Amino acid sequence: MTSPAIVVDYQTGAQDEANVLAPAPLTLDNKALSDKESKEFLSASATSIRPALEIEGDGRPPTEEEIATLRLVSGHAPWTAYVICLVEFAERASYYGCSGLFYNFIQQPLPEGGNGAGAPPKGSQLTAGALGLGLQTATALTTLFTFLAYTIPIFGAILADTKWGRFKTISVGTAIGVIGHVLLVIAGIPKIIAEGHAIIVFILGLIILAGASGMIKPSVAPLLADQSPVHRQEIKTLPTGEVVIVDPGMTIQSMMMNFYWAINLGALLQIATTYCEKLVGFWLGFLVPGIIYMLVPVALALVYKRLILLPPKGSVVLDAARVGKIAVVKRSWDAAKPSVIEDTLEVEKRPKHYQQWDDDFIGELKTTLNVCKLFLFFVVFNLADAGLNSILNNQAASLTTNGAPNDLLQNFNSITIIVLVPILNNGVYPLLRKYNINFSP
Incomplete structure (x- = not known):
């Protein structure tokens, strides 16, 4: 039909x-x-x-009894969702493929007897390097890159939610990223390194690449969620005869697990780029991620006419900031409720944007801030997961490597995730749902 x-x-x-x-x-x-x-x-x-898009199942919403007893399953993701995962794969491959080389490029000097592009002589125990600025400078610049890559998305998200929309923001960020990749390749050219100009070009490329990531990263996942064909719970009978509930939350969760898997698959490109720097030089190590990155505009052009593109509806971040300001000044969350504002303040004294949220938003914001305490463990996690990378690379450079790049070790995190995500998504999580085991907070 x-x-x-x-x-x-x-x-x-x-x-x-x-x-x-x-x-x-x-x-x-x-x-x-x-x-x-x-x-x-x-x-x-x-x-x-x-x-x-056709809604899966027979269209009948579940009864309260069925909600309490039937298993929740995910619907089938449209092909556009997989193309968006390809976009994220290519962007993350370029991000990690380049950033994995930063420590050696900045910290280590050009190896004696090398080819001038940063690669050490074959058969030696030397480490690839270019600028020779030491561990502290390498840590400072790579930390700056990480800081920008994780803070600029806040502004990228606001821009997407208030002005451009998600697709346009991703597209502009993609164009900016091309410039960043070109600059990094230029910084890795032997002549540029030898003449001492590489540091300026490299820092410009680093900052631009972080800015591009900050515009792409916050919009790709929401754009993926927008493609979900399941918008309400519905009954479906499986070929086995089991009656289940096709659930929007489970559908988006499954799509996001594939998305997360694509991120870590892209991160594996760092294995290839570390060997590029070791065997050929940094220009090739930076060029390979740039080539993979060109999949992003190709995929966006391919899927554009088939995407569900929602219009900008305002930024929750900005609304939360406005509510927070009112709550701090008035020392009460209730003071930020539109109903209270209209009852207590004259028209000319009312906040400019108060009609953009409702009373329920205040309660949701309070709950969100309370739940954010769960994320405090990320501080400790990141100290262990990312904070030791420079030390790990530095230590590995002093060991006998027998041809293996010293910056290879940090890839085991991505390999572990790539192996575990399909097991969790297709085995562990469905099994837990089958027995109604829920670990939600």
Whole structure:
């Protein structure tokens, strides 16, 4: 059976099944359009017309008894979700493929008898290097890169949520990333290293690459979640005869597990780039991630017309900051509730953006801040997981490696995750759900 065709909103490209995304009432030259004229205008202005996604199952919502007794399963992800995972794979491959070389490039000097591109003589125990600025400088610059790569996404997310939308933000970030990769390759050219110009070009490339990552990273996962075809719980009978509930949360969880797996698969490119620096030089080590990175614009162009693109609806981060400001000044969360503001303040004294949230948002924000205490363990985790990388590389450089790159050890984290994610996603988690074992907080 053919799915019904739906119009895509002419401004945003998002599905407009309920006519809620298009402006209402529509106007043309400041003149309101009739219903018939509005439909004609939407049809002419739509960027594409495509079949609506079919909801899995027989369409019947579960009863309370079924919710309590039946197993939750995930629906099937559309092919567009896998293309988005490919985008993340390529972006993360370029990120980790380059950043894994930073320690040696900055810390170690050009090896004696090498080829001038940073590679040591074959058969020697020397380590690849270029700038020779020492451990402290290497740690400082790589920490700067990590800091920027994890803080710029806050601003990238706000930009996507308030102005550009997720797809445009990803696209602009991708274009910026191309510049960063070109600069890193230039920094690895033997002549640039020999003339002492590599440090400036390298730092520029490092900062630009972090900025590109900050625009891409916060939008890819939400864009993936937007593609989920399951929007409510529905009953489905499996070929085995078991009746289950197709659940939106389980569907997105499964999609995100594949997404996370793609991230760590991309991180494995660092194994290849460490051998590139060891055997050929840094120019090749930086070039290979740049080539993989070019999959990002190709994949985005391939999937663009099939994506569900939702319009910017405002930033929760900005709303949370505004609510927090009111709560601090008034020393009360209730003071930030729109109902309280309208009852206690005159119109001219009311906050400018208070109508962008509702009373429920205040309670949700309080709950979120309380739950954030769970993330305090990440501080300890990152000290162990990332804080020791420079020391680990430095120690490995002093050991007998017999041709193995000293920066190879840090890849075991990604290898472990790649092995475990399919086991957890396809074995452990479904088994736990089958026996109604829930580890939610």
